[in-house]
Amino acid sequence: MEPSPFDELHALPDGFLDAIPETLHRILPRPAIIRLAGLRQPALTVVLMLHGNEPVGLQAVQRLLRRHAGRALPRALTLVVGNVRAAALGQRHLDDQPDFNRIWPGTEHPGSPEAAMFARIIERLRHDGLFATIDLHNNTGRNPHYACINRLGDSFLSLAAMFGRTVVYFTRPRGVASMALAALAPSVTLECGHPGEEAGIAHATEFVDAVLHLERFPVHAPAAQEIEIFHTVAQVRVRPGLHIGVGTSADVTLEPDLDGLNFQMLPAGTRLVRQARAGLDALVAIAPDGRDVTREYLGEAGTDVYLRQPMMPSMLTLDTRVIAQDCLCYLMEPMDLGQASRG
Numbered sequence: 634m635e636p637s638p639f640d641e642l643h644a645l646p647d648g649f650l651d652a653i654p655e656t657l658h659r660i661l662p663r664p665a666i667i668r669l670a671g672l673r674q675p676a677l678t679v680v681l682m683l684h685g686n687e688p689v690g691l692q693a694v695q696r697l698l699r700r701h702a703g704r705a706l707p708r709a710l711t712l713v714v715g716n717v718r719a720a721a722l723g724q725r726h727l728d729d730q731p732d733f734n735r736i737w738p739g740t741e742h743p744g745s746p747e748a749a750m751f752a753r754i755i756e757r758l759r760h761d762g763l764f765a766t767i768d769l770h771n772n773t774g775r776n777p778h779y780a781c782i783n784r785l786g787d788s789f790l791s792l793a794a795m796f797g798r799t800v801v802y803f804t805r806p807r808g809v810a811s812m813a814l815a816a817l818a819p820s821v822t823l824e825c826g827h828p829g830e831e832a833g834i835a836h837a838t839e840f841v842d843a844v845l846h847l848e849r850f851p852v853h854a855p856a857a858q859e860i861e862i863f864h865t866v867a868q869v870r871v872r873p874g875l876h877i878g879v880g881t882s883a884d885v886t887l888e889p890d891l892d893g894l895n896f897q898m899l900p901a902g903t904r905l906v907r908q909a910r911a912g913l914d915a916l917v918a919i920a921p922d923g924r925d926v927t928r929e930y931l932g933e934a935g936t937d938v939y940l941r942q943p944m945m946p947s948m949l950t951l952d953t954r955v956i957a958q959d960c961l962c963y964l965m966e967p968m969d970l971g972q973a974s975r976g
Contacts, residue, residue, distance in 0.1 A: 638746065638749070640661065640663060654721075655721055657717050657721070662717070665712075666754065669710045671705060671709035673707065675709065676763060677710055677764050677765055677767070678767070679694060680766065680810050685723060686720075686725050687772075691720075693834055693841060694712060708845045711761065715733045725959070735807070737752075738813045739807050739808055751813070755813055763818035765792055765847075765850075766818055768822045769823050770823065771825055772826070772827070775895055778797055779799040779800065780797065781793075781802075781821065783820065787853060788819040790970075791850050792850070794855040797836075799860075800861065801862070803963070805920070805923070861967070862968045863945060863947075863965040863968055865947075866965065867929075869918050869946075870917050879951050886907040892950055895947055895948065897946075899940055899946065905946075905962075907938070908933075916938050918931055944966070946962045947965055
């Protein structure tokens with residue numbers, strides 16, 4: 634039988650609770666599933682460190698397990714530990730790696746050993762049975778704490794609402810953990826602010842602890858007035874090969890306060906970036922179904938690239954490496970749950 638590309642443990646390895654992202658690889662030299670017993674089954678699954686520069690998952694789980702030290706967990710807990718190699722260097726992913734949150738089953742980037750690994754992890758979790766799944770992340774731009782879901786079922790909405798009022802529904806990018814895990818159990822991705830912020834670590838810890846204590850999900854979804862839900866309509870990327878700069882002349886120039894526009898409804902005509910010359914077509918917008926919708930959402934006036942219609946951006950960042958590896962931002966619209974399919 635082909636050897637497994639990840640480890641499977643039934644207890645915390647020595648040193649896990651004291652590890653920092655940069656030293657985690659000494660405790661877990663490769664991705665791992667760690668199954669911890671609890672009073673109820675099936676297990677809550679928490680995914681952490683898929684991006685090596687986003688430590689909130691590790692920090693929240695460590696805090697939670699210290700809180701429960703010496704007594705049984707209220708529910709079994711399964712940890713999926715991701716990119717320990719990238720964590721050692723504080724990077725989202727290494728140059729020789731794919732993005733660990735874009736290659737789960739359903740990915741548009743199949744064929745890598747890492748994608749095959751996550752397919753095997755999904756099958757192992759499917760065999761176990763799951764109560765719910767939580768994927769914990771930080772982000773580099775200024776954003777509120779918010780929950781993301783990929784399905785609009787009542788249990789998904791209830792899980793998201795436990796984290797806060799702000800909820801984002803998206804179906805692209807493909808290959809993210811929460812989308813693959815949604816086939817197994819109610820699933821949510823949590824965006825917990827900047828790395829290292831105490832508020833984000835505390836919020837994530839309390840949320841995971843609250844879900845561990847649930848006996849079941851509420852019968853009904855939260856009322857429409859209890860949450861604000863937004864639907865992602867496009868992912869905006871910088872065309873490959875262009876140089877990105879902040880406040881200085883580049884192929885694509887970002888204003889130093891650009892990420893202050895996150896989660897604000899911006900009027901048509903709002904400038905997103907400046908490009909080095911007219912007609913450069915520096916940005917491309919991709920709809921959830923994969924269509925190029927650049928002309929629908931973005932326009933150019935000289936060197937300015939602007940919004941053609943009112944939009945709310947999320948995940949705007951000034952981290953040029955993250956922009957090159959992932960995207961500039963997502964464009965969102967408010968969503969009326971009463972008119973949405975709740976499948």
